[in-house]
Amino acid sequence: MGTGFWLRWSWRGLRRRLTQVAAIAAIIALGSGVYAGLGSTSAWRSLSLDATFAQLRAHDLEVASPSGLALPAGRLLQSVQAAAGGAVTAAEARLIVDLPVRAGRGGSIPAAGVIVGVDLAKGVAIDRWKVMAGHSIGAADAHGTDVLLDEHFAAQHHLPATGRITIAGRTVTYVGTVLEPEYLNQIATLGATIQGAATRAVVFAPITLVQRLAGAPGGANDVVAMVRPGDRAGRVAQLLRRALPRVEPAIALTVTVRRDDPLVRALYGEISSEQRIFDVFALLILAGAGFAAFNLTRRVVESERRDIGVAMALGVPRRQIAIRPMLLAAEIAVAGVVLGLPAGWGIGSWVLTIIKARIPLPVWVTPWQGGLFLVGAVLGLVVPLAGSAYPVWRAVRVEPTDALLPPHLRGGRHRLSSLVRRLRLPGSTTAQAPLRRIVIAPARSLMTVLAIALILAPLLTALGATDSTSATIAVGNDVLAGARGDRLLVTLTGYEPDRSAAVRAITGSRLVRQAAVGLDTGGSVTRGSTTVDVSISMVDLSNPLVVPAALARQHVEPGGIVLSAKAAADLGVRPGSLVQLRHPRREGTGFRFVRTVVPVRAVVASPYRFVAYMDLQDEAMMGVQHLVNSAVLVPRPGVSMGALQRAISSLPGVASALPARSLSNTMQDILSVVSNLFVLLQAVIGALAFLVAYNSAKIGGDERAREHATMLAFGLRVRRLVGIGVVESVILGVLGIGLSLGLGLLVLRWVLDSVFPAAVPELAVIESVRAVSYVLTAVVGLAAVTLAPLLITRRLRTMSLPSTLRYVE
Amino acid sequence: MPPEEASGAIIALSNVTKRFVTPAGTVVALDSATLSVPAACLVVVLGPSGSGKTTLLNMIGALDTPSDGVIDVAGKRVTDLRGAQRFAYRRNTVTFVFQAFNLFPELTALENVHFGAEAAGRSSPAEVARAMLEAVELGHRLHHFPHELSGGEQQRVAIARSLATGNPVLLADEPTGELDYRTGIQILRLLRQRAGGGKTVLVVTHNREIARMADLVVELRGGRIVGVAPPAGGTLDPAELRW
Structure with missing residues (x-):
């Protein structure tokens, strides 16, 4: 028998089973598509970020005055160039100030503004x-009041391409929305001051306008520079750090290499951390889809085992016997790979859309991820071939008489036959049929249950991960914002004496019932080789307005630091342990970071690692006395949070005034990519569950064709037969769902214990699965297994009873 | 009034034709068949392979519909039945014995027969099932699964299942086709007894010897009924048959 013969035979079989082959192939395609689509994000996201930085000529170095103090722009530029000694080829001075911004109709959207002059x-x-919308500003606008608004803020609040905003009470026109490399990441690193990250509006404006707004005519506080081609930014930064104190001894300027900038690090860091989470789910779904495809292919070939028996009886060599089933597997595999390409492309595009919404880079580089697609394709090829090889291998190892046994006589040969015999079930024989079918073929039933469980388990894991992160954010916000959340967090534009007019205007507002001031600063805590970035709130540690109530009750002594439980766990410290605190210290007119050994005074139950408190009395450690830069306010009864916010935002010296509850938006935004991708996964898993159930019902229909025909010959209605199929499917589905819930929880625990701590070290994610997630998983599973048998109704209606019944095995 | 009632026949076919349209052309499986079968008799439909005998049986059993013509069975015009009526007809009027037995593999012998009684809506189906299996001498095999029974035993279970319906017309398609001579005779004896007990039994076979036990022999050739008559030499007891 030549190749043509086998191909012809196989082709006829394919035509008969086209829907089934396509459905199994679709399972492979979705599995490998998710694997390729989710597995490739870190590669193209990093490439896109690199390309964006290159296209927008992102600076190599940044020299800044950490206190925000402005120097004459020309002098600052000259100082940097002089210190660099020719290693810097281009440098531009900027004035960056924090001022409150209001946007939207009637200024309804208040934000913490970062005004870049x-x-x-x-x-x-x-x-x-x-420029993403509208138009740019240029030399002609150098002395005007037209500005540009950051695209993130505009998109987040659905602002038009052009419009009016107020900056510190002054109305200006924004003529376009833009993306700029330094502000690609709108979410500051969690180690930075969290209040500033809540709702931030970056505005690019002529430096003259910003100088007027900030009251610093001719001033600048920031220089961005490019280093000489071939030179290393790190080396030039070292050079500047050594030389600048000599050139500008009165001010402690900081030099940052772009790659070391916390915001840039955060951008690249989140790419790899999110990829770790995606990889887990990509592999889980691939495994579930692979197992399902293996099982279904095995059942298809198994249902044709009699053909193998006939061939064995005719003395056909085993190798030739394997040709037809293996060709079927090859057809499924090829179809799976072919469908996998658009599936991978589609899922990849979906992923890109989700990520674009969160980080709208101006340049996206998404090259063909050949390696990942190859892995998906290889798996797509191997799984059905293995699924086909297994029953062939089994069939050729038994006597031809056994291989020849028709399916309806093979079913009851299991040891469980005796159990079935003893089963005393209520109801008619047809009512008992579903359970009997399950028990009589335990291996098949078990494999189906396993396939359903493996497909659905990632759904519960994904839902559970979303629930857990939301619950964690809620707990964290209760710590930061207080359980009632009725506080306004105010950030000042700079350091103010705690009794200054500006501070008194804020705390003594007639709209305020209660107020507390503090000094917020960033820093890091080190113990051994572990370092944790923290956002330190220096406040009155006995005031429950500014610290969690439990901490306020502890009467913590000054002279130490209060860490979050997560930070304490990561550092391996407890109250009384000594840690090294890196913090700013005032030197001259600027600040320099220094290290001080301090004891851990207490541990606060916060899931946010960056949360840290010190007593306001310890501000001497920062080289300042009676200086504050933040305030917490509680409105008087009858005063709304909005009214208080509007009133405080308009006061001089206020950089931002935001409700404490708005922090949750920031945290949700940080996790939005992961959350949105979980939605994608839910859709894919729903489709996979349906495809598995459909295939299972279809193959079951083939296997039971005679049985169904006999029942119909005895006058049973089609709907009764479908009902039997539905009940059988639902029983298997319920078992699969039960198993999937257990498996899903196990995987979730593993993800939270092992993957999240590495991927999102700033959060101690609390395991919390809402009842609705269990219900949703069960509903998706039940819907799939209930609906699938209904799809064979038409087939039962159109079944040729004479030919099916007359077929002699 | 259906014509068969007027003539005392339980089955009446009038100009029944069945055509199958295939890519290779139209095949006439049954051509203008007209037939009248009296109640409580055993009819053997005889003919070589492809003569249309199974097609005839399928249409009497409402498993298939004729292209033309009229079929009446037990007072019902089968050719007018639609949807649920056809299911009800199969539940309460006719019953089948297949060449390949078609027992349910997950059910024991007793449960298979129980199914037949239940499907027809008989009261006390468990007692009926037990009695029917006793009647076919399988009282000792009640709890055996099909794969634990011999071919003859499986066919006897299938007959018991059909009889358990209590329906007046039993249609048997090559009931001995898969059996050896001795077992085949056992089965034929059972069918003969049923006909004697008031059932109308239609047996389709290509075995001329079996026709000798019939009350009436319908001979088909090339889709046409070429003869309807009692067997030449009278009706024999199944035990007298030889092949």
């Missing part, structure tokens, strides 16, 4: 922006 007269060649 650039010298338009000289042109912007470093950290250029990409």
